[in-house]
Amino acid sequence: MTSSPAEREIMPYDVVVVGAGPSGLACALRLKQLDPERMVAVIEKSAEIGAHILSGAVIEPQPLDELLPGWREQPPPVCVPVEKDQLFFMTRAKRIRVPTPPQQNNHGNFIVSLGAMCQWLADKAEAAGVDIFPGYSASDLAWNADGSVAGVIIGDMGINRDGEPKDSYVQGIEIHAPVTVMAEGCRGHLSKQLIRKFALDADSDPQTYGIGIKELWQLAPGKGQAGLVQHSIGWPLDPDIYGGSFIYHLDKDRVAIGFVLGLDYADPEFSPFEAFQQFKHHPSVRPLLEGGEIISSGARAVVEGGIQSLPRVEMPGAILIGDGAGLLNVPKIKGTHQALRSGMEAAEHLVAKGSAEGFDKRLRDSAVAHELHKVRNIRPGFHKGMWRGLLTAAIETVTAGKLPRTLKNHADHEQMQQATEYDAPDRAWQERDLPPRDRLASVYFAATAHDEDQPVHLQILDPDVCTTRCVAEYNNPCTQFCPASVYEMVEDENGLRLQINAANCVHCKTCDIKDPYQVINWVTPEGGSGPNYQNL
Known part of the structure; x- marks a missing residue:
């Protein structure tokens, strides 16, 4: 059911921020610090602040020092100072200690649960007078007569699978403001519409992404080493797949363990979820987890394009910040400090100028963009494999990115090869017994929940492609790259069809990115739906 904008209640604000992640909350809090009136x-689509937030996460504290002086005296609930860094090169049977590059020197940094940190930040923002509305999806954009962004439309609630109102139907309102700050995170539903409508990426490379899969474990007593940060490259990935692992030791014998890999891989039958599970069974990793139990798990897309793929971040009536703009520093494996800084830059710009105009230049002149420029060639240096990528990374690190060249990024979905053309290596992956046993069990640990009687939020723009061309050419890679078993090819009396298990979705957006035909469109479901991550 849809209704015209004139029928909706309109709630006016001076600024509306879409997304209660670190960039959005930093922006909102800084605005109130500078202008309390x-x-x-x-607006946040998750049922609780932090419930959709997933990150490693090791953070650089300097932006927090600026935003909240004295925060170290009352830190976020999960906040462990880094004590030691280790980097390993993995083979099938061994791990070899290698020097830690300067980008991954975490002296002075902190291991946090970013979800818990966002809850903590939200409390600070509310205390400053910010109105925060969790459980409400910004499902569409509101427009002014001159074509500028007027605000957002909150999605209707109580709509059944066929688009008709149920007894519980509640119409969404419009929230209007002179400036809308898009802080949706990676591959945001509304942000991608704005990028397309205003051609914000006309002068930038295609954005490129990774997928990060993470679990929180309670270890057996005495196995944790609070403050230890470990990363690895190599096995179980093929040499032409970019990525690696992280193991971050928290307090109370807890560890955050995860795997991040680039979505520009070529193999249509490759499973990122299975690669992560194989890593957990490596002889150097398995003993850490044995005797422990998994607490929570999840997945999300990670923006990796850097400065080359940074779109224009201003448009009439709106700006982009944080991961929605693409500000993650890939060599550091960090984006939280960039998100916080971009939110603060946005707030200071809006207080000084009163409009979106000029924010793109301000961001590109800031420390946020300068940091990305120094490392701009490291991620695309891996397009031709791990060894050439490591050589490029070494050169770019030594020269601090001052060489007069900028490597290009490519669209991830265009890198997938057809099944008949790709000769997959024999990975000889082993049988597993550590939890979760499969992707459905992982969904359980993500505590994801959707009312199944609501419109499917995974829109297939051309369903015939899935049962014809995609079967023959790619063997339906969505059934492999989705970490939550959302997509399933089913044979029944009517033939082969694609079954969408939308209730499993953990909102990672991988399908929207990696589908080779770009016929999957991820849109926001009813407010409050999705995962309920605990301390991820």
Whole structure:
């Protein structure tokens, strides 16, 4: 059911922020610090603040020092100082200690649960007078007569699978503001519409992404080493797949363990989820987890394009910040400090100028963009394999990115080869017994929940492609790259069809990115739906 904008209640604010991640909350809080009378609203689709937040996460504290001086005296609930860094090269049977590159020197940094940190930040923002609305999806954009962004439309609630109102139907309102701050995170539903409508990426390379899969484990007593940060490259990935692992030791014998890999891989039958599970069974990793139990798990897309893929971040009535703009520093494996800084830059710009105009130049002149420029060639240096990538990374590190060249990025979905053309290596992956046993069990640990009687939020723009061309050419890679078993090819009396198990979705957006035909469109479901990550 749809209704015209004139029928909806309109709630006015001075600034509306879409997304209660680190960039959005930093922006909202900084706005109130600079102008306490300014009316600021933050809209968040998850049922609770932090429930959709997933990151490693090791953070650089300097932006927090600026935003909240004295925060170390009352830190976020999960906040462990880094004590030691280790980097390993993995083979099938061994791990070899190698020097840690300067980008991954974490002296002075902190291991946090980013979800818990966002809850903590939200409390600070609310105390400053920010209105925060969790459980409400910004499902569409509101427009002014001149074509500028007027705000957002909150999605209707209580709509059944066929688009008709149920007894519980509640119409969404419009929230209007002179400036809308898009802080949706990686591959945001509304942000991608704005990028397309205003051609914000006309002068930039295609954005490129990774997928990060993470689990939180409670170890057997005495196995944890609070403050230890470990990364690895190599096995179980093929040499032409970019990525690696992380193991971050928290307090109380807890570890955050995960795997991040680039979505520009070529193998249509490759499973990122299975690669992560194989890593957990490596002889150097398995003993750490044995005797422990998994607490929570999840997955999300990671933006990797850097400065080459940075779109224009201003448009009439709106700006982009954080991962929605693409500000993650890939060699550091960090984006939180960039997100916080971009949110603060946005707030300071809006207080000084009063509009979106000029924010693109401000961001590109800031420390946020300068940091990305120095490392711009490291991620695309891996397009031709791990060894050439490591050589490029060494050169770019020594020269601090001052060489007069900028390597290009490519669209991830265009890199997948057809099944008949790709000769997959014999990975000889082993049988597993550590939890979760499969992707459905992992969904359980993500605590994801959707009302199944709501419109499917995974829109297939051309369903015939899935049962014809995609079967023959790629063997339906969505059934492999999705970490939550959302996509399933089913044979029944009517023939082969694609079954979408939308209730499994953990909102990682991988399907929207990696589908070779670009016929999967991820849109936001009813507010409050999705995963309920605990301390991820």
